[in-house]
Structure formats: structure tokens, C-alpha cells
Amino acid sequence: PTGATLFVANPGQDEVRATVRLVTTDATFTPTDAEPISVAPGAMATADLSKLLSGKSGEGVVGILVESPEPVVASVRLLQSSDLVLLAPAIDVREPTAAVLPPGAKTLLVGGAQRAGVVHVTSYDAAGTSLRDDQVEVAPDRAASLALLPGAVRVTVEPRNTRVSGVFSLPVAGRNGGL
Secondary structure (H helix, E strand, O other): OEEEEEEEEOOOOOOEEEEEEEEOOOOEEOOOOOOOEEEOOOOEEEEEOHHHHOOHHHOOOOEEEEEOOOOOEEEEEEEEOOEEEEEOOOOEEOOOEEEEOOOOOEEEEEEOOOOOEEEEEEEEOOOOOEEEEEEEEEOOOOOEEEEEOOOOOEEEEEEEOOOEEEEEEOOEOOOOOEO
């Protein structure tokens, strides 16, 4: 991806300093060259993530964690090939949930676990037939990645022992590929 920009909004009445951490399937870490982001009350600040996501520090990154002592709202904008990608914070999932997806390549990315646990993932085809059951182990300070079958168009996600957050990554192939 190119042009990765982080947007951090501060709805509070005091200035906040947010820290950017990168999430991989093995760990969550703060890159040595990541500067804290100061956000004035009732304002928004931006940070260029290009340096953090390129080179060694960007290898294997599947998520961005923004930490602040006070509530903030964060989102990321980037380009993947010619496709504009907007990422909002992933919601916490505590109960079984399902998503309807288009056929084709896709990956489930799960993170934000509060403690070690398992996420039960079941993929179904368009006729409602179960294609595959997977158990994904999750733990704090790391993410998990699960490649889904191209024919899966409905996916159920059931966290056990912990809450998680997740997104589906859907690459677009062809001349004007994207994400």
C-alpha cells in the first residue's frame, strides 16, 4: 500500500498524545521511529504511516493500534494499486456473528483479544453447505490471519473465552487490482 495516512480525532476537552503501534501475527510493537501524535481538543491530526509501513518495520503488519490515555477516534486511508482503502476501527465481537462476502480470494484478520482464546470460523457456500470449520487461536498483542476458501460467501465467527475484533481483506485481481 502507498499513501497510508492515519487520522486521529479528539472529541475531548483536553489535548491528548496518542501512540501508534503495529500489529503482526506474532506481536504488537511500537516502531523506534514512531512519534507520538498530539491532538488538540475537538480537533483532528494526521500522521504519515508510509515510513512505518515500509521496510523491516512494515513486514507482516496486519493492523494498526492507536493507544491514548483519553478516548480518540482513528481511521486510516491508503492506496492499494489504484484502489482507495478506508479503514475504520473494527468493532468488538463477543457473540457469534456472520458476514456475507463475495466469491473469490479473501482473508479473515482477527485481533484485539483481551486474553488467550479460540475463534471458531465456519465457511458456507451459496447453497448454505458448510465448506470448512476452522479454529483460530488468539491472544493479546497479536493478530491471526485465516485464508478463506474462494467459494465461501457466508462466514460465521464465534469467539470463545475472549472478545475479538476483525476485518475481511478482499484483494481485487486484474488490470486495475486493489483491495
